[in-house]
Amino acid sequence: MNLKSAQFKLQARKAIGDADLRIKVKKATGTSLAKRKQVVEELADWEELRQKGHELRKIVVDNLDSYLSQFIESARRNGGIVHEADDHKSAKHIIYDIIRRVSADTVVKSKSMITEELHLNSMLEENGIRVIETDLGEYIVQLAGETPSHITAPALHKSKEDIARLFQEKLNMPYFDDPAKLTAAARERLRDEFLHARVGISGVNFASADTGTLTIVENEANARLCTILPEVHIAVMSVEKIIPSFDDLPLFLKLLTRSATGQRITSYVSLVNGPRSHHNPDGPRQLHIVILDGGRKRLAKHPEWKEALYCIRCGACMNICPIYQSIGGHAYGSVYPGPIGAVITPTLFNMKDSQDLPFASSLCGACTDICPVKIDLHHHLLFERREIVNRGYKSFIEKIGMAVWRWTMLSSGRLEFTGRIGWLLRKVLGKNMPAPGWTPHRQFPVIALRSFRSLMKNDTKYGT
Ligand code: SF4
Missing domain, CATH: 3.40.50.10420 (NagB/RpiA/CoA transferase-like)
Known part of the structure; x- marks a missing residue:
């Protein structure tokens, strides 16, 4: 196990700021994907x-x-x-x-x-x-x-x-x-x-x-x-x-x-x-x-994780992954980068040290679609996220954040109210509004004053 995967967030932040690396990785993965597409499409x-x-x-x-x-x-x-x-x-x-x-x-x-x-x-x-x-x-x-x-x-x-x-x-x-x-x-x-x-x-x-x-x-x-x-x-x-x-x-x-x-x-x-x-x-x-x-x-005896062993190490899931394309392989800090690496590293080596890897995915499912042996990669990533939370590896702040989010989402009134508070904060603080996990490379989006639900309910244009 390479302990560098414990520093994934740090390494990913550094890699994402390296525009030169991003260009090289995108070019190489893009070439591989184009060649693959051509030879796969010729097989009915x-x-x-x-x-x-x-x-x-x-x-x-x-x-x-x-x-x-x-x-x-x-x-x-x-x-x-x-x-x-x-x-x-x-x-x-x-x-x-x-x-x-x-x-x-x-x-x-x-x-x-x-x-x-x-x-x-x-x-x-x-x-x-x-x-x-x-x-x-x-x-x-x-x-x-x-x-x-x-x-x-x-x-x-x-x-x-x-x-x-x-x-x-x-x-x-x-x-x-x-x-x-x-x-x-x-x-x-x-x-x-x-x-x-x-x-x-x-x-x-x-x-x-x-x-x-x-x-x-x-x-x-x-x-x-x-x-x-x-x-x-x-x-x-x-x-x-x-x-x-x-x-x-x-x-x-x-x-x-x-x-x-x-x-x-x-x-x-x-x-x-x-x-x-x-x-x-x-x-x-x-x-x-x-x-x-x-x-x-x-691993072969685990009903969910055994599928990771079907891998034939083709690397296609890395080429297609938007996260891999943006940060390259070294940031993962594991011998196996990309989607299959994010699945196999926590299950095969050390889940606590590599707990951030399954979260390095947009869950778009492109890896699952491209895998030649049909490993359901993005569902395994989701499953591992659940396991990581169940094992209590997430930070206290994140746990509080998720509890507040859950409390908010369970009531339309609370959601409406929170949206207005967010709008007010964004207006007062502008782009300096603190947003945990939001990178300095992207601005926090403007929050709408009225929710879509309230628009649907009251606006005659959409009115019921
Ligand atoms: S695409 Fe499938 S077979 Fe290829 S490396 Fe990824 S998981 Fe393994």
């Missing part, structure tokens, strides 16, 4: 695919233990070494132990949200192991000493000029802001690392229970190089990454790639079935699969 059965995806995710989450056992058995049959980790600490310990046993001092790593959740890089670096992020976006944020601001586009908050300046400073090279040249510069530096690292770490997009196949989706081939060049491949996944059958993979690939990057299919889809063998001489000598629970089995 998109809604049926979403429904099918939802049903399959439900089946897995409702029968998590049995699918997990089936997957572990299949993966072991393929020659994989499977490790189950109950929590973050034991997952990190397992990974470190594997690296230590082969005496590796450097690991190459492809993009993985689970390793972000584990804060794996900092732990390995504290223990003297160099970690090289090889996804271009991850490489950029690693050079900048930052964390990803989006789950599929880690450096979404950076312009090409920002990246050019960063490369100039950190890689000691001349300034140029041509994306092709910047990519070539990163590739040149990473190539050697791939060839010399003894351990490669990757995430997993889908794990087929019946065949034990790990599927890794990407566009840069860096994940493929991480999984085949080093002699040891460590694949890190959480328990809910399982899909029932390898035959379900085409459906999930369609849902994921179209929603995430607006592509019909990504440039690379790697299918990892095990380490090298007599029949298959390519690939790593050892394949370790580390499966993290980290509270997910508990």
